[in-house]
Amino acid sequence: MSEEIQRILFLAPKVHIYAVPPLTSNTGHKAATWNVDQPNSLIFTARIRIIETATLSADGAENENVRTDVxxxxxxxxxxxxxxxxxxxxxxxQVTDSSRFFAVRVVDSGRKAMLGIGFEERSEAFDFGVSLQEIRRHAESAASGGAGAGKRGKKTDEAAAAAEKKKDYSLKEGETINITIGNKGRRRAPSSPKTSSDSGGGGSGGALPFLPPPPSAEDVKRNRMSQHGLEDFSKIGFDGKLGFDDDAFGDFV
Incomplete structure (x- = not known):
């Protein structure tokens, strides 16, 4: 069982109704052709309302069909x-020669006719036009919103399908990863060894050669003794004496 809810979008207590002659050009309707200044051209003075009717289903959900009637x-x-x-x-x-008159298409049992309406106050005519403009804007927004929802739904489905196809980033057998952080981990190219002639230049930017460690005291002593034809007395058993008695009263040989 459905239920209808009505909402009044516009109301004016008095509007004059006129007969509208057929159009003779594509320039639009003109109130001057209705003879609005003659009393006998007036058909009826009515109340005008714009009513929006929404049909609700049994569960309270609003149907897509929303009807609007003038x-x-x-x-x-x-x-x-x-x-x-x-x-x-x-x-x-709206007519082309006045802001207070409109041509309205009425329907009765499938038959259509054009009637002219005229407001006594310009403010009422302005509000009437604004109400109709808002109705059109909401209808266009609802239509585009439905299409946009369909597109968003399609994009969501495509994104879900793409998410299922996850890429395999695991390392295969034999594959490695090289990670470089700043200058760390980089190998320097081996430099060629420098000769003594290369180091002799003594440039400030040149590399110094490696020097041997200094000789020990024993090596210095042995070197000096060999230069004078002497041997190491510790090996010949003379207790460090040079072939003569260093006693104070010893005899010379």
Whole structure:
């Protein structure tokens, strides 16, 4: 079982209704051709309302079909005089020579006719036009929103399918990873050894050769003795004496 909820978008207590002659050009309707300045051209004075009707299902969810009607009613009894199902800008058109008059397409049992309406106050006519503009804007937004939701749903499905195909980043057999952090871990090219002639230049930027360690005291002593033809006395058993008695009273040989 469905339920209908109605909302009034616009209300004006008095609007004058006129007969609209057929259009003779594509320039639009003109209030001057309705003879609005003559009393006998007036058909009826009605109350005008814009009503939005939404149909709700049993669970309270709103259906996609939302109907909007521009109703011309008897101001005393509220009976319907003429109804205009508002489906777009072509249903209600403002005349080209006035801001207070509109041409309205009414429908009755499948038959269509054009009626002219005129507001006594410009402010009411302005509010009427703004209400119709808001209805069109909401309808276009709802239509584009539905299409956008469909596109977003499609993109979500594609993203989910792509997420399932995960790439395998594991290392295969024999594969390695080289990681370089700054200058660490980099091997320097081996430098060629420098000769003594290369180091002799003594440039500030040249590398110094490695020097041998200094000789020990024993090596120095042995070197000096060999230069004088002497041997190491520790090996010949003379207790360090040089072949003569160093006693104070010893004899010379």
């Amino acid at each position: 109703r011309l009613e008897d101001p005393k009894t509220g009976d319907l005089f003429a109804n205009c199902p508002y489906e777009g800008a072509h249903c209600v058109e």
